[in-house]
Amino acid sequence: MSGEKIIKNPEPEARDIKSVKRMKEIMTNYYIEAKTAKDQNKMVAWITSGGPVEPLIAMDVIPVYPENYGAMIGASHMAVQLCEIAEQMGYSRDLCGYARSDIAASATGGGPIPGGLPRPDFLVCCNNICGTVLKWYEVLARYFKVPLFIYDTPFIHTEFSEEAKKYVRQQTLEYTQFLEEQTGKKADYGRLEEVGRLSVQAMRLWQKVLDTCMHKPAPMTAFDAFFHLALIVTLRGKQVVIDYYSELLDELNDRIARGIGMIPNEKYRLLWDNLPVWFKTRWLSNKFASHDAALVASTYTNAWSSTVDLIDENDLAGSLGIASSSIYINVSIDKMLAELGTMIKKYEVDGLVMHSNRSCKPYSLGQYDIQKMVMKEFDIPALIIEADQVDERNFSESQIETRIDAFMETIKSKKR
Amino acid sequence: MKAMEIFYEISRDPYAYARKWKNQTGKKAVGYFCSYTPEELISGTGALPLRIFGTREHITCADSHLQSYCCSLVRGGLEDALTGRLAFLDGTVFPHTCDSIQRLSDIWRLNAGFPFHIDVILPVKLDTESARTYLLDVFHKFRRELEQELGPISDEKLSETIRLYNNIRRLLEEIYLMRSANPAVISGRDVYAVVKSAMVMDRNDLYGALRKTVDALKKESPAADNSKRIVLAGGVCNHPDIYSHLEKAGARVVWDELCTGTRYFEGMADESGDPVAALAQRYADRIVCPAKHCGADKRGRNLVDIVKNHQAQGVIFLILKFCDPHSFDYPYMKEYLDKKNIPSMLLELEEQLPAEGQLATRFESFIEML
Ligand code: SF4
Ligand code: SF4
Ligand code: SF4
Numbered sequence: 001m002s003g004e005k006i007i008k009n010p011e012p013e014a015r016d017i018k019s020v021k022r023m024k025e026i027m028t029n030y031y032i033e034a035k036t037a038k039d040q041n042k043m044v045a046w047i048t049s050g051g052p053v054e055p056l057i058a059m060d061v062i063p064v065y066p067e068n069y070g071a072m073i074g075a076s077h078m079a080v081q082l083c084e085i086a087e088q089m090g091y092s093r094d095l096c097g098y099a100r101s102d103i104a105a106s107a108t109g110g111g112p113i114p115g116g117l118p119r120p121d122f123l124v125c126c127n128n129i130c131g132t133v134l135k136w137y138e139v140l141a142r143y144f145k146v147p148l149f150i151y152d153t154p155f156i157h158t159e160f161s162e163e164a165k166k167y168v169r170q171q172t173l174e175y176t177q178f179l180e181e182q183t184g185k186k187a188d189y190g191r192l193e194e195v196g197r198l199s200v201q202a203m204r205l206w207q208k209v210l211d212t213c214m215h216k217p218a219p220m221t222a223f224d225a226f227f228h229l230a231l232i233v234t235l236r237g238k239q240v241v242i243d244y245y246s247e248l249l250d251e252l253n254d255r256i257a258r259g260i261g262m263i264p265n266e267k268y269r270l271l272w273d274n275l276p277v278w279f280k281t282r283w284l285s286n287k288f289a290s291h292d293a294a295l296v297a298s299t300y301t302n303a304w305s306s307t308v309d310l311i312d313e314n315d316l317a318g319s320l321g322i323a324s325s326s327i328y329i330n331v332s333i334d335k336m337l338a339e340l341g342t343m344i345k346k347y348e349v350d351g352l353v354m355h356s357n358r359s360c361k362p363y364s365l366g367q368y369d370i371q372k373m374v375m376k377e378f379d380i381p382a383l384i385i386e387a388d389q390v391d392e393r394n395f396s397e398s399q400i401e402t403r404i405d406a407f408m409e410t411i412k413s414k415k416r
Numbered sequence: 417m418k419a420m421e422i423f424y425e426i427s428r429d430p431y432a433y434a435r436k437w438k439n440q441t442g443k444k445a446v447g448y449f450c451s452y453t454p455e456e457l458i459s460g461t462g463a464l465p466l467r468i469f470g471t472r473e474h475i476t477c478a479d480s481h482l483q484s485y486c487c488s489l490v491r492g493g494l495e496d497a498l499t500g501r502l503a504f505l506d507g508t509v510f511p512h513t514c515d516s517i518q519r520l521s522d523i524w525r526l527n528a529g530f531p532f533h534i535d536v537i538l539p540v541k542l543d544t545e546s547a548r549t550y551l552l553d554v555f556h557k558f559r560r561e562l563e564q565e566l567g568p569i570s571d572e573k574l575s576e577t578i579r580l581y582n583n584i585r586r587l588l589e590e591i592y593l594m595r596s597a598n599p600a601v602i603s604g605r606d607v608y609a610v611v612k613s614a615m616v617m618d619r620n621d622l623y624g625a626l627r628k629t630v631d632a633l634k635k636e637s638p639a640a641d642n643s644k645r646i647v648l649a650g651g652v653c654n655h656p657d658i659y660s661h662l663e664k665a666g667a668r669v670v671w672d673e674l675c676t677g678t679r680y681f682e683g684m685a686d687e688s689g690d691p692v693a694a695l696a697q698r699y700a701d702r703i704v705c706p707a708k709h710c711g712a713d714k715r716g717r718n719l720v721d722i723v724k725n726h727q728a729q730g731v732i733f734l735i736l737k738f739c740d741p742h743s744f745d746y747p748y749m750k751e752y753l754d755k756k757n758i759p760s761m762l763l764e765l766e767e768q769l770p771a772e773g774q775l776a777t778r779f780e781s782f783i784e785m786l
Contacts, residue, residue, distance in 0.1 A: 090747030092764075094485060094738050127540055131515045134540055134709055135744030141712040142748060150541045150709055154550075155518055157525070157535040163553035164537065170546040333522040358485050361740065365519035368481050369526060386483070 015262060017224060019248045026240055027230060034062045035118050043121040043183060046140065048133045049233050050303070050327055051126035051151060052175065052320045054199050057237040058192040059179050064117055065234050066136075070098030073105065074278030074390030076112045083391055085110075097359040097390035099136040106143060122146050122182050124175075128153040128330040130362045149178045153325035157332045160325060168321025176317070189317075196316035199237040200308055205245040206232045207305040212252040213296040214347055217261025218269070219252045222295040223285040224262065226276045232304045263294040268411050271343055272298035273370075274355035274363050275389040280397075287401065291408040297347045299340065303328045306339070333366040337373050344378050351411045352382040359389045381414065383407040419629040422617075423609040427656075430616040431496075434466050435504045437618055444506040444566060447530075449493065449520075451675045451705070452511045452538055454695050456581050456685070457559050459619055460574045461566035463506065467615035468493045469654050471501070472767045481523050487736040488767045489652055490516045497528040507532035507565055509558075512540070513707040514741050532565045534558065541709040542700045552696040559692060574691040580619055581685070587626040588614060588681040591633065592671065596726045599645065599668035600638040604659025607669070611676050644786045647723055648672040649749065650734035651705075651742050655769055658734070665779040667786075671726040673719055674734070679705060706741035715745060716752040723758050729786040731760040759785055 037044045042062050047053055049067040056063045073079050079101050085108060086100035087093050093100075101111070109116040123146060125137035134150065141148040151171055154164040176187045209228065212219050228248060231241045255261075270288065272295045277284060288295060310323040328339060340352070352374050357364045371382040385403060388394035426433045434445050444463040448455070451467075458465035470492025477498035478491045496502050508530050510521035525533045536558050539547040563569055591610065595602050610629065614622055644667040652675050659669065672678055683702035686694040703718050704710040723731060731753055735742040746762060753760045761782045769775055 090750060092735075092743040092746075095740060095743055099744075131518075131540065131707060132740055132744075135706065135741060138709065138712045139744065139748070148712060152540050152547065154537045154539070155512055155535075157521060157537070161537070161557065163550060163557055166553070167539070167546060167550040170549075174544065174546065332525075333519070334526060356483055358483075361486065362515040362518060364483060365486055365516060366522055368483070369523055 015260060015264075017220060017248070017251060019244070019251050020227070022244060022247065023228060023231065026235075026244060030235060031113060034064050035113070035115075037062050037118055044118050045122050045124055045182075046117070046120040046137075047124040048126050048129060048137070050128045050324060050330075051124050052172070052324055054195045054237045054316065054320065055172075055176055055179055055187070055192060056124070058188060058195040059183050059185060061121075061179070061183060062118075063234065064120065066102040066117065066140075067098050068230060068234055069105065069111060069113070069117055070101050070390060071230075071276075071278050072113070073101045073111045075281070077279055077392070078111055079279065079390035080392050082108075082110055094358075096130075096132045096136070097388055099132055099139075101390060103136070103139055103143075106140065120144055120146055123148040124151065125149070126151040126153060126324060128324050128327055130329070130360065132361075147178075147182065149175060151175060151321070151324070153321065153330055155330055156325065156335065160322070164325065165322060168325055169318055172317050172321050193313070193316055195237040196311070196320075197313050198239060198242060200311055200313050202232060202236045202241040202245065203305045203308040203311075205242060205249060207308065209245055209249050209252065210297065210301060210305070212249070212256060215256045216269070216348070217259075217263065217266035218294050218296040219255035219260060219262060221262045221285065222272045222298040222301060223276070223281050225298065225301040226281060229301050229304065236304070261294065263289045263292065265292045266294045267292040268351070268408070268415065269294055269296045269347060269349045271296070271340070271347060271349040271352045272300070272355065273340070273352060273367070274357045275300055275360060277355060277387045277395065278390055279392050280387075280395060283397070287404055288408075291404075291412075293408060293411070295353065296349060297343055299328055299336075299343070302343065329363050333370055336366070337370055337377070340370065340374060341378055344374070344380065349380065350415060351380050351407065353407075354382060354384045356384050356386045357389050358386070358394045359391065381407060381410045419625065419632045420606055420609065422625055423606070423613040423629075426613040426616055427609040430466065430469070430612070431501055431504070433616060434464060437464060438504055441618075445504060446507050446509060446566075447502060447505045448509040448511070449489075449517055450511050450513045451680050452513060452699060452708070453509055453536065454555055454558065454699060456574065456577045456695055457555070457562055457569065458509070459581070460569040460577045461562055463566055464618060465615075466505070468496065468502070468508075469612070469652070471495050472654065475767075481527065482520075485738050486516050487738045488765070489654070489736060490520045492767075494520060494523065494528075497524060497530075502528075502530075505530055507534065509534045509536060511536040512538045513705075514739070516738070516740070534561050534565075538708075540707070542704065543710045548696065548700050551700055552693060555692050555696045571691055575687070577619075578685045578691055578694060579687055580623060582687065584614065584619060584623055584626060585681040585684060587623070587630055590630050591626075592678065592681075594630075594633055596670045598638070598640050599643060599670050600641050601633055601636055604663060604669045605656050608653070608656045608659060608676070611680060615676075615680065643668040644730065644783050645670045645726065645728045646783075647719075647726065647728040647731045648674055648677070648734055649719055649731055650674055651736055651739055652676050653734050653765075655734075655765060657769060658763075661772075661775050661779055662732075662783075665776060665783050667730075667779070667783045670728055671722055673703075673715075673722060675705060679703065706745040713748065713752075716749045719749055720752050720756055720758070723753070723756075729759070730782065731758060732782070733760060733762045735762065735764055737764050737766045
């Protein structure tokens, strides 16, 4: 950027985000609380990442997210071992790696948390992310012999029908009843509204955090956002999320003020599509950085804030299902394209990197079409890398490296 | 058997049949995926509902739209659409089932260019009041959308269609029951040809042809051989060769739990009252497929019951590679069988069957165990 004074880039250590430490503390405390739920007379519910969690928080149930655990398992390189156990149990290697890892971890107490996740008292499955979770939670329901609530969010191909809206609204009531039965407590609607407000506030803050990357150079990258995402997924509706993201936002704004970018010499800006490759985030991040490229946004991290405007804080029960149904991967590829277009412009990116994720069919099938449409309509290069969110057996480093190098050459020659 | 010829002709080349049918009748043909499509509504407009199975060979176009990790049914269907082999269709219908079909619907809508495209966004659970209400709402909506494309469907016509389908289902069931009573009465290949044609053929003609077949079968009383009794479980079977391989290895299929089988014909729709409500109830009550939820283990218990009711000695799971819903159910269903000491084997189906010798050996060693 021409008018700005070029600040000499600080050393890598100085470029680390300081809030990370606090974030780790919060997550540790959360898992300690969940593991000791019985001692505090609290119930534990396992819930899918896109599920309506606010009613659980309002009823003092501790939500636990097997998908977050799946990410931890992937990042700590424990997925292959767990997936192989699941495969011995008869689960096909072609199934989602989160599901395989978690099913094996449930059966063996494995994974990075000693003894695994705390046992659920009941399960809540929302299929707004995929059909896999439906099958996965059925497995869990049989294994733990606990009740399962399914929150069914009809897919949006061309429209969100009135029929579907009525159906999801009705399910919010059923969900509340289910929670009353499980906890033996009456639902406190005042409390629910309160939690809803905190949740909305957290989503808006999360969006602000992500939006700091509109700035050039971006004060963080999508790889950082993947890490900081854990809070909005697991604890939205709690004050601590708001406090933390406020802190993080201050830090990022301060970096902007001081001209500190995450990538030492940001020249190219990229958008990431699909889940992270959890076991390779550092490698990928360095790889792109070596080309002076920053991944400044991702469709994945955006998914936890993009529907915030659909939530009516004064009518949480009425609007929760509408928002849950409208998230990025519960809509058709033409709707995804429109959202991508908005992001491409907003973050001023030079290219799109699509992770074709063998684990996740609903996120990945259709990417070939999206790739072509993005190149045509937005005139930017788009790269597809074949990989997997956690299963390291589906990652070929040399092949991916060659493809990234070639892609970056295209971007560079285009910008020249 | 003479009555069989027509079924072989149709199942070998369903598209040729449909094209000819269109030429002769001047009516429309509608392609669909999955046995959760309420075909009766399509038939009610006078159009021909035709299940798309897709090619298994020479994929040239679909690969530039689909990654390697999607099932052959989705890939083959798209291939046929993109190469123009389905060009005779007047429209296509996608019921909401699995994640792969969900995305196929988008890709299809954006690339295949049929005159109309309807998504029937079914609920994924069928065991609650509100889900059933929603299912009914969706069927009404589907009817309205079809009517827009194909003209009005009267309630009388729909009720008549329901009766026709019930009669077809009864006859299919009768064939299955006769085979269960004496598996030598009809070959697995024949049954396959019948069921596949049932999803393609003019339904009035189908009824007539089935009637003839059942009457002919009633006259046959071949000596029962001592083949082992097998149940097939899984999704779509598009490999008629499997039956001959099994029979050669000394086993006969006595029942199945396939979409190209019992899941197609089990469960009658109520013939009195509101026809759309009757249809919705049929699809809600029918034994679930793994892409739908109705309790966490209904399919497993049902499979054990099937084995018992038909005195089967073993189960063969046929699952298309990359099929998530079926692959998730397989371990527990196998476990339920194990608990009852019912032997089972898994055959994961890719586009092509394993080499003949290899398949024969696998079947033989399994059947020897029984
Ligand atoms: S990674 Fe994809 S398939 Fe797996 S649980 Fe998440 S959304 Fe579902
Ligand atoms: S398994 Fe289920 S979703 Fe697949 S075709 Fe059969 S009925 Fe349809
Ligand atoms: S075989 Fe499985 S993955 Fe393929 S369309 Fe049917 S249910 Fe879906």
